[in-house]
Amino acid sequence: MRILALLFSLLAAPAFACGPDSDCVIGDRSYRIALPQLQDGAAPKGALIWSHGYRGSAAGVMRNRALRRVAAEAGLALIAVQGVNGSWNLPNGPRTMDSTGAAEFAYFDAVIADAVARFDIDPARVVASGFSAGGMMVWYLACLHPEPFAAFVPFSGTYWKEPPANCTAPARSIVHVHGDADRTVPLNGRPIGETHQGRVMDALTHYRSFGNFGNPSQSQPLNLSCETRANAPGGILEYCLFPGGHSFSTKHLGYALKRLKAKGQL
Numbered sequence: 001m002r003i004l005a006l007l008f009s010l011l012a013a014p015a016f017a018c019g020p021d022s023d024c025v026i027g028d029r030s031y032r033i034a035l036p037q038l039q040d041g042a043a044p045k046g047a048l049i050w051s052h053g054y055r056g057s058a059a060g061v062m063r064n065r066a067l068r069r070v071a072a073e074a075g076l077a078l079i080a081v082q083g084v085n086g087s088w089n090l091p092n093g094p095r096t097m098d099s100t101g102a103a104e105f106a107y108f109d110a111v112i113a114d115a116v117a118r119f120d121i122d123p124a125r126v127v128a129s130g131f132s133a134g135g136m137m138v139w140y141l142a143c144l145h146p147e148p149f150a151a152f153v154p155f156s157g158t159y160w161k162e163p164p165a166n167c168t169a170p171a172r173s174i175v176h177v178h179g180d181a182d183r184t185v186p187l188n189g190r191p192i193g194e195t196h197q198g199r200v201m202d203a204l205t206h207y208r209s210f211g212n213f214g215n216p217s218q219s220q221p222l223n224l225s226c227e228t229r230a231n232a233p234g235g236i237l238e239y240c241l242f243p244g245g246h247s248f249s250t251k252h253l254g255y256a257l258k259r260l261k262a263k264g265q266l
Contacts, residue, residue: 020062023082024118026110032058032080035119036072046125046150046266047115048076048257049108051134055086066250074257074266077121081111088137092160094193104137105145112148125266127257129153131248132185136160139203142174143167143210151265153177153256155248156185159198163206171211173235173265175256176204177224177242184246204239213237221255236263 023030036045048071052061058080061067071078083089091099108128115121128149130138135157142152143164151173178187178200189197207213213229213236220226226240238259242252260266 018118020068020078023058024114026107026114029084029107029110030058030082031111031115032062032082033115033119034062034068034071034078036075036077038075044122044125045120046074046076046127047079047112047121048074049079049081049111049126049128049149051081051088051128051130051137052083052086053130053132053134056083056134057086058082064250067253070250070254070257073254074261076125076127076257077115077119079111079115081108083133083137088133090133090136090140090160091164092162092195094195097195101140101144105141108141108145109148123148125150127151127153127260127266129155129253129256130157131155132157132246135185140164142172143207146170146172151175151260153253153260155252156182156246158185158189158200158203160195162198163203167207167210171207171231171233171235173237173260173263174207175236175238175240175259176200177240177252177256179244179247180241181244182246200239204237208237211235211237222251224252224255234264236260236265 018024020034061080068078089096089099089103116123126149128138128141135154138152138154153175155177187200189199211231213231216227216229224240224242228238230236
């Protein structure tokens with residue numbers, strides 16, 4: 001009887017079931033998701049949408065238990081998005097010089113809509129984050145497609161070549177974290193093929209002007225050296241350096257999420 005009951009339960013399970021170990025299919029693309037365990041009375045679950053690095057995968061992101069734990073502690077589902085063949089279609093990229101980013105923006109919209117419908121994600125508490133090429137993806141979302149997101153946390157990535165001519169309103173909060181000795185995505189950029197990685201400071205200066213962020217204050221949380229600017233609506237533009245190269249720490253992500261929550265951005 002128990003075996004029959006198990007079979008009936010499996011047959012009754014929704015055909016679209018997916019999670020950290022299986023793909024949530026949307027059209028010709030997919031994502032993976034790990035949901036947090038929320039206590040009674042907790043705020044509705046939001047989501048941390050994580051963009052992997054070059055040649056990465058959503059499955060690989062889900063193997064990072066520390067990343068899943070940090071998201072869950074913030075009351076967020078971890079959504080691992082999947083680039084096509086492990087790559088993101090970004091403006092001025094080595095193989096995507098003519099891209100506008102529109103295909104990726106449509107994909108992120110579809111992921112958010114699907115996650116809201118399937119998993120009851122709060123669309124007002126969605127944060128975009130990612131590392132390396134994923135950090136580049138986050139910067140383009142912040143500038144050119146900010147509306148679906150509450151805030152952005154790019155790690156060790158910036159625009160290809162230079163910032164877009166204009167960003168799209170509204171300005172959101174950004175906490176950018178980077179290694180001061182990064183040689184893969186250097187702070188001052190580097191040539192790659194017919195293009196080059198942009199300068200991190202150019203991205204920050206461009207967004208500071210766009211969002212009317214004011215004078216900086218300095219702080220040194222954890223092993224970070226941070227410069228923070230605020231604007232009239234209460235947003236922050238924070239730039240944090242750590243001693244080291246091209247790497248990512250979940251402790252720094254946890255710090256960024258706490259900063260955004262304290263500022264009412266999450």
